[in-house]
Amino acid sequence: MSQVMIGLEIHAQITALNSKLFCSCRGNYRDLRPNSNICEICCGLPGSLPIINQKAIEYSTMTSLALGCKVPDKIMFYRKNYFYPDLPKNFQITQYNVYGISSMGIDGKYELDGIKQIKISRIQLEEDPGRIAYSEDGMNVRNTALIDYNRAGVALIEIVTEPDFTGPKEVRQFLNKLSLTLEHLGVCDTLLEGSVRCDVNVSMNGGNKVEIKNINSFKEVEKAINYEITRQSSVYGRNLKIEHETRHWDDKKKITFKARSKEEEHDYRYFPEPDIPVIVLGNDFVANLKQRMPELPNERFERFKSKYELSDHTSNILINDKKLADFFESTLKLHFSPVEIANILVTEFKSLIDDDAESRDYLKNLKVKPEHIAELVKLIEGNKISRTTAKDILVKIFESGKLPTEVVNSSNSYKIADEKTLMDAVQSVFDSEKSAVEDAKNNREAINFLLGKVMKFTNGRADAKIAMRLINSKLAEH
C-alpha cells in the first residue's frame, strides 16, 4: 500500500468586497466589457500608489480566525517580482513569511471530521492578476494576445495547508467544509466562476513532490489528484523516479502535463512593499472582529441540535447547504415548527431543488418562498391536508409559485374526515380486496395494506386515523 501526502494552496477571491484590494474599481468584474473596470492604480500606471482596502483586512482576518490561525499584531505586504503580461506592475503585492511574520494568519488547525486535523501553514492577502486570451490559428501558433485587466487587483485570500491529506477523499471533505466556512463568513461565493482556484502538491512513498497548478474549481481537484496518483504509481511501477516538477491540469483532457521547465526557476526577489506601511492590527481589532464574526458552520450545527431539537442527520444536511439552512430559519420566523419544517426541507424540498439546476440559487430563481413552506406546514398541523397530499401540493407550488391554500382550494385536496364518505371508501376496498380482508383479521401488516388502498381510493386525502378506526371496526363486524 503506497503512502500519499497531499498539500493544498487555495486562492479564494473575497467576492464580498465592493472594490478591489488597492483601488476603488469594482470587486465584481464579471460580465463587464473588457478593460472597463480599470484605473491608474490597478493598471499600475506610473506614479500611482496602492491604497489598502480595510474591509479586505477584516475579511481575511475572519478567515484566519475561522481556520484556527494565529493572527499577528502587525502585518505587512511584500512585492513578488516576476514578468507576465497579465500583471500590470510586473510584480504582485502579496505577503511573505520568511523574514519574520507578515501574513494575515499562521499555524492554523482545521478539523476535518471530528478526528483528523489539517494544519494550515499560512493565510495571506494578495492581488489577482488580469487575464490573457490567445487566439490560435490552425497551426496552433499564437498570433494574437488580448489582455483584460478588469480582474487585476481583485482581493485574493491564499490558504496554504501542510501536506496532511492522505487521499483525495480527505481533500474533498476539506474543500467542502472550507467552502461552507467561506460562505458562512460571507467572504467568498465559491459558486462564482473563477472565484476559487487550487494548486495541489502530491508525493508518494516519501518521494519527490509534484505540484499541480491551474485547477480552476474545487470539483476538478479530486480528479486531478486521482490522475496524479495513478500517474505516479505507474511511474513507480516501472521502477522510475518521480521528479520534483510543476505540472498543469488540463480540465478538458482531464490530465496533468509537465510545465515548461523555465516556470520552475523563478526567483521572485521578495522585498517589503514600500508604499504600504506596516499595519498594526492589535488586540482590540481582533477582539472586536471576533464579536462581529458571523456564526461558523459547526456553531450553527450545535445550535440547530440544541435549540431546534433536530437530529444530527437533519442538522447536517441543512448546515451543508447554507442557503437551505438560511431558508429554514426564515421559515421558522413565520411559523415555529422546526422539526416538521426541517423534515420537509431536507427531503421533498431538497430533492426538488437538486433535480433542478436553475433553482440552485434559492434567493433568485426559486418560486417557493419561506411563506409557502410555513403555510404548508400549518395546513398539515391543522389537520387540513394529509402528508401525502402535502407532497403533491409542494410539487405544484414549486412549479407555479402559488400559495398552498390556493392550490388546495382549487384542486379540492382537503383531508376527508367525513365518516360517511370514508365509510363508503372502506366498503369498496373491502369489496375488492377480499383475501386481504381475510388476512387482516390476524395480521397487522395487512391492515396497513388496506389503509393504503383506502388512501389510494381517496387520492391520499383520507384522514388516516379515522380511516384506520373504520377499518378496524369493519373487520370486527366480519
Place this chain on the structure above:
Amino acid sequence: MTKLDDLLAYEVVEGLTEGQFTAEDYVTTIIKRIERVEPKVHSFITLDTDGALSSARIIDKKIKEREDVGQLAGVTIGIKDNISTQGIRTTCASKILENYVPTFDATVIRSLKVNGAILLGKLNLDEFGMGSTTEYSRYQPTRNPWNLDCVPGGSSGGSGAAVAAGECTIALGSDTGGSIRCPSSFCSVIGLKPTYGRVSRYGLISYANSLEQIGPICRSVRDLVMMLNIISGKDALDNTSMSSTPISIPSRINKLNVGIIRELITDCDQEVAKLIYSASEKVKEIGCSCEEVSIKNLHYALPSYYTLASAEASSNLARYDNIRYGFDYPIGEYKWDTYFSNVRENFGEEVKRRILIGSYVLSSGYYGKYYLKARRLRSLLKLELLELFKKYDLLIGPTMPILPFKFGEKIDDPIKMYLVDINTVIANLAGIPAISLPVGFSNGLPVGMQIMAAPFEEQKLIDASYELEKVINIPRRPNSI
C-alpha cells in the same frame, strides 16, 4: 523697480492682486526669457506656453471679477518631468516613456492648480531621477546657468537651472538621494527635501519609494515656505503621507543649537570647506551656537543608499514593458521573455545598471547579504541621527563635497559619480528634512550649505534659513546668460 522676470513668487502675487501688472504680462515676459535663455540652458523637456498663457488669462479675468485667485496666483512653475501632469507628456527623460501622457494629475499638481499656479512645462532630469548631472537624460543635458560648461547637478538639474536662469518663478523637484539639493547647491538656489511623508508622492513616478519626496526649488526662503505649505499634507491617495503643521515666516529666531558635521567638512573640497566655515560663522552671527559633531555610521550611508534605492528601482521599473503605454516598438511574436528583454534594452545605461544591481541584491541567497544588511545600516544611521537631534536642533555641512564640475568628467566612472551624493543621502535614509542654502561662490561656481533637522522640524530649518538668507548676500542672477 525690479524687472518683471526677476520677481520672486510672493512679489508676483502681490503685484498681480494690486493690479501693477497682469498675469498675461508676467507669463509673456517669462516666456520671452525662456526663448532667450533656453537654447543655452536646456532646462525643459516639454514646454506648454499655450496652456500657461490661457491659465494666465483665466487668472486675469478672475482678478477683474474680484474672484479668489489662490495663494500662488500667476506664479509660473516648472515641473520635474517625473511628476505626473494630466494631458502633458511625462517622460522621466526616458525613451521608454517618450509617448506617455498621464491620465491624472499628481496630488501636488492638483494643489498647485487649485492655488492659481501656472504650469509652464516639464523640466529635465537624469533618466528616472538616477544621476547627479542630467547627463543621463535621454534628451540633451541641462547646463549650469552660472557656467555653461558645468553640470547643473541632478537629478532635478532642469529644475535647479530653470529657477536660477529665471525661466520659472519656482520649480518642483524630487529628491531620492539628493536630487533637489544637489542642483540647488550647484545652481545657487534654495531647495528643500521635506520630511518623508510630509508631501504626497501620488503621481511622482517612483524611483525608490521609501526614500523620495517631492520638494520646492526657489530663489527665496519666503517663496519656499509658501510653496511647501501648499504641497504638504496627508493625502488619502498616499498611505505613507502624514499631516503636518504649516510653516510660518519667523518674526524672530530663538537660539538654536547647531552641529557642524566633522566628517563631511574634512572630506570635502577645500574651496567648499572654506565657504562652509565662513557660513558657520554667520550661523553664530544670527544667535545660534555652533560646534563640531561626528556621525559614527556615516560611512555606511552611501552603500546602504545605493543598495536600497537600486533594489526598489529594479521592481518599480519592471512595469515599463510597453504593453499598456510607452514608445513605438514593433511587437513581433508572443515570446514574452524575449519581448520583455527587447523592450527593456531601451532603458539608458545608468538605469540598466541600477536595475541589475537591484535585482542582484534582492535575489535569493543575496537578500540577506546585501538588501537586509543595507536596511539594518539604514536603521542604525537613523537612530544615531535621532539621538543627535536630542542635543542639536540642526546639523549643517556642505550640500555637495565638490564644486560644480565639467560635463563628461565623471560619467565614465559610476563610483566617482555615486560618491558626490555622500552628503545628501543621509537625509533620505533617515527620512529627515534637509535644505540646501546658497552660501557663496568659488571661482564663479556656487556652493550650498545643507541644513538638516529632525523629522517634521521644517520650521527650525526655515527659521535659520530665513535669517541666514538676510546676512549672506549672494547675487540672484548669473551674468553668463
